[in-house]
Amino acid sequence: MTSLDIDPSEILVRYNVQMEKAMSPEDAAAELYPTDELYRPIAEAIFEGEEDDVIEGLEAAIDAGKNPIALIDDALMVGMKVVTDLYDQGVIFLPNVMMSADAMLDGIEFCKDQSDEAPVSKGKVVCHVAEGDVHDIGKTIVAALLRANGYEVVDLGRDVPVDEVIEAVKAENPIMLTGTALMTTTMYAFKAVNDRLLEAGIKVPFACGGGAVNQDFVTTYELGVYGEEAADAPKIADQIVAGAALDALKEEFHKH
Structure with a gap:
């Protein structure tokens, strides 16, 4: 058989490139x-x-x-x-x-x-930017995506002192805390937040991300769950609502 004998229409194609482009x-x-x-x-x-x-x-x-x-x-x-x-x-x-x-x-x-009813929140999440860091675009995106996915967000803003974060978690009893940091000099506040929460006997998952933050750093403290992208925040929250424990969250969202 020569190439002239082959009917191109009978050749299986894994991906239709033309359709993908269109x-x-x-x-x-x-x-x-x-x-x-x-x-x-x-x-x-x-x-x-x-x-x-x-x-x-x-x-x-x-x-x-x-x-x-x-x-x-x-x-x-x-x-x-x-x-x-x-x-x-x-x-x-x-x-x-x-x-x-x-x-x-x-x-x-x-x-x-338009209604006298109140929508049922999937859960409450406290969001903040690390103490000393004024770059809040990441936190703003995280908060918006969480709200868009049905979560009530307590937005503490930027440059939030560790004490204020701890007070908010105690007062609000959230299913999750999030923290963002753009500067390497400020991300160490996350470790302080983690330690203070553990001292208070609070083991809330602490989703951390931002330009300065990487997985290696987040894994150095017990409550940390690394979110590579802002869109990971509602996914982590959904897993918590579904009953995932801290170890399961790390298994799911950390690269191994």
């Missing part, structure tokens, strides 16, 4: 949207980061008889999951996620305003 982020999202005609426009608006369109979609769903609080889980969370799934796959990037998270948070506030 698949835009919008096309990828379209395959993940809910099919419900009331929920789909809301999910699309979240993906596009269009706050006004999110509200318009929610109004239409409420006018059709949908419960405003139920829409948080049934439409807003579903739309945000499309965004986070595509982010995980590298199809879209962090600025897209932030725009979508802002649109979703506006939607949540609208739903709350």
Whole structure:
């Protein structure tokens, strides 16, 4: 048999390169949207980061008889999951996620305003930037993603003294504490927070990340769980809600 005898259509192809190149982020999202005609426009608006369109979609769903609080889980969370799934796959990037998270948070506030009910939080998380560090973009992203995934966030801000972190954890009893640091000179505050929490008998998972922070450092203290990316924060929180213990979190999120 010569090469002329081979029918190209019968050759198995592992990846269709032409299709991959043709698949835009919008096309990828379209395959993940809910099919419900009331929920789909809301999910699309979240993906596009269009706050006004999110509200318009929610109004239409409420006018059709949908419960405003139920829409948080049934439409807003579903739309945000499309965004986070595509982010995980590298199809879209962090600025897209932030725009979508802002649109979703506006939607949540609208739903709350339209109802006498209060949405059920998945859990409370305390977030802060290490003492001495004023770079809060990472913390801001972490807080937004946690809120977008249904968590109540207590945001302590930037350059937070260790004492204030400890007081907040004692007062709020969160399922998780997060800390970010951009400077190597400030990340050592995390070790101080860890030690003070242990002295108080508090063993809350402490998710740490930021430009200065690496896994080797985080593994030097007992409560530390390393988050390589801001998007890891809600994933770690979800694992905690599902019942994962500290050792299991380290096994899941630390590279070995």
